[in-house]
Amino acid sequence: MEKLWSFPILVLLFWCNLSGQETPRYAAGQLLVKFLPETAPASEQAVAEDRFQNPALDALGQKYGWPDIRKIGPLAPRKKQPANDWQRTFLLQAGAEVDLDQMLADYEQTGLFEFVERNYGGSSAGSPVELTPDDPFYGRQWSHYNDGTFFLGTPVIDADIDLDEAWEVETGDPSIIVAVLDNGVNYNHPEFQGRIWNNAGEIPNNGIDDDSDGYTDDVLGWDFAYTDNDPDDAYGHGTNVAGIATASGNNGIGYAGVDWNCTLMPLKILDDNDFGFYTWWAEAIYFAVDHGARVLNMSVGGSGFSSTLEDAVDYAHLNGTTVVVSMMNTNSNTPYYPAAYQSTIAVGSTSPDDTRTVPFPWSASSGSNYGAHIDVVAPGNYMYGLHYLNNNNYDTYWAGTSQATPLVTGLCALLLAQDPSLGPEDLRTILHDTAEDQVGLPSEDTPGFDIYYGYGRINALEALSPTIQSTSDRQWEEMKLFPNPLPSGQKVVSVQLPDNDSGEYLLSLSTADGRLIRQSRQALFGTTEVEVGALAPGTYFLQIEQGARRFRAALAVH
Structure with a gap:
């Protein structure tokens, strides 16, 4: 028995502002719960009957x-996932009038759940400005080539x-799928011609879920905000972001994206008012990973922590999909999500003079966020791009960490075209190792890692240079x-590294046989x-990585 879902879009939101500090917005009457492994119910029966028995x-x-x-998660465990993990998270939709605090407390007190939380939401990390300059279009893309004449x-x-x-080194490959999770994309724009992802397992417009992935007629993506198969853009942010990362280059029109040849998967996760749960x-x-995306661009953020969202990000990381996200634009060290999760690559914004963007042109109180979780920065101010309604309009620019993020996403796609074996941590290491340090104000951009610039401003040439040692060539050290x-x-198990090394590592x-079963940072x-965890008898391999250092040891379980 199939159960059709059509949750109302006009969900009540609750939030307030106290002393200028943003309080996270969340959906009235909605809770997210994740069962403990030993208490998980049969997910299909629970959904069909609206009861957990x-x-x-x-x-x-x-x-x-x-x-x-x-149920929240993959329809089936198509990709690597901890045992039983894929069927333990559920969204509970009660009436908007319920006392959500009491409901949350009641469900927590059962002791059946790994977590119980609200369904938080967030928005994009950029805003538009429009004017009509006389410059050639590529001349507006100072992020790509800055000769000091940008106006x-x-x-x-x-x-x-x-x-x-x-x-001159790499322009991309169609085998690399880049998913843009945003307001949608103007996928009919000439700059994306022949580049939009096609679900080969789906027959268009027959009203049947041919590939049994839970989404009917998902031929070119999906609209998660309005639950349909048309991820079109009715706001503009997503088209600008997608163009920065993936617009075709050297084709005589418009602008040049970072990657000219990758495949673009448009996924709509923000409604037409720029908000998404x-x-x-x-x-x-989950959709993007299960359908083969190698890089996810998420120029979005919310200030509420969510284990549900973190589980999804970790699922991507576990399956070799890199999630690139924006730091957001409040000129503060407030953590936004998913940027503050360990598995993401978090990106801040710089201006045409290489300083951290403070402020953006749309608000005097705005600025690129900072914090210990930032990885790198990239140009994000005055970023011209494609229009979501008019394919001949190239006169709009956006500004925000949203616009810096797709530069990093595009570079990751180029690196994967060059070496498809690279994983998320390989890409992170390359970005860190090849970023340009101390390009900004000396008070912020100090030598090495700092909370304002991370490891520095990305440099595509250095990252793609054949003189950079491939992470796959680095030698494993013993532990x-x-x-x-x-x-x-x-x-x-107790781990002892050579010379008693210390720091934060990816485990x-x-x-x-190489099947990844557990991953964490410690x-x-x-x-x-x-x-x-509890391991069956056999042989396992534990790998520990930090930057260029890599340790590995066999572990026998008897």
Whole structure:
């Protein structure tokens, strides 16, 4: 039995502003719950019956008017996913009038859930400005090549990402799918001709879910905001972002995107008022990963932390999909999500003079956000691009960390065209290692990593240069694990790195045949205990990575 879902778009939102600090917006009457592994119900039955068949939860269901139940996550475990993880998260939709604080507390008190949280939301990270200059179109793209003559701001020669030289090395490959999760995309624009993703498993407009992925007639993407198969843009932000990353180059029209040949997958996760719930964002991530996207651009953010959204981001990372996100634009160190999650690549914005953008032209109080979670910066101010309604209008520019993010996304796509074996952490390392440091104000852009510029402004030529050592060529170093063999049932192993190295590392646990089963980030100091979970008898490999340092050891479980 199939259950059709059409949640109302006009959901009540609650938020307030106290002392200038943004309070996260969330949907009235909606909770996200993730069951513990040992308490997870049969997801299909729960969705079909709107009941979890648990006495405590049935009592709460009756109390709150039998909320609608909807599973959040892949329709089936098509990609790598921790066992049972894909079917443990659900959206509960009660009436808008319920006391959500009490409902949240009631569900938490059952002890059945890994987390219970509100369905938060967020918006894009850029705003438009429009004028009609006389310059040639490529001359407006100071981010690609800055000769100091750009007519807005105070341009500085070479305050760019050296794209004109980088294109001599790589211009992209159609096998690399880039998903843009945004307001939608003007996918009929000539700059995207022949470049839009096509779902080969779906027959257009027959009203049937031919590939059984849960989405009917999803031929070229999906609209998660309005639950249909038309991810068109009715706001403008998504088309600008997609054009910066992927507009065709050297074709005699418009502008040149970073990657001229990749395949573009448009996914609409913001409504026509530039707002989207995290459930839309999470479902779009699962969709993109399961349909082969290698890079996700998310020029969006919300200030509410969500484990549901983090699970989706981690799912992408686990499956080799890189998620590139914007830091947002409040000129503060307020963490926004998904930028503040460990698995994403977080991007800040610079202006034509290489300084951190403060302010953007649309608000005196705006500015590129900063914090310990930032990775790199890229040009994001005065970014001309494609129009969402008029294919002949090239006179609109946007400004924000939203516009910096697709430059990084496009560069990741070029790197994957050059070496498809690169994973998210490989790409992060290349971006860090090849970024230009100390290009901004000395008070902010200090040597090495800093909270304003991260590792620096990206440089496409350096990243793509054949003189840069491929991460796949780096040698593995040995480390010690004990006890080894590990007794079956013991969930913790001690790790000792050479010379008692310390710092934050990416930990990856794989089976002998290379199947990734667990991944996390953890601070290691000397000898440190690491959680590996309950492992069946056999041989496993634990890999630990930090920048150019890579450690690996076999772990036997008896």
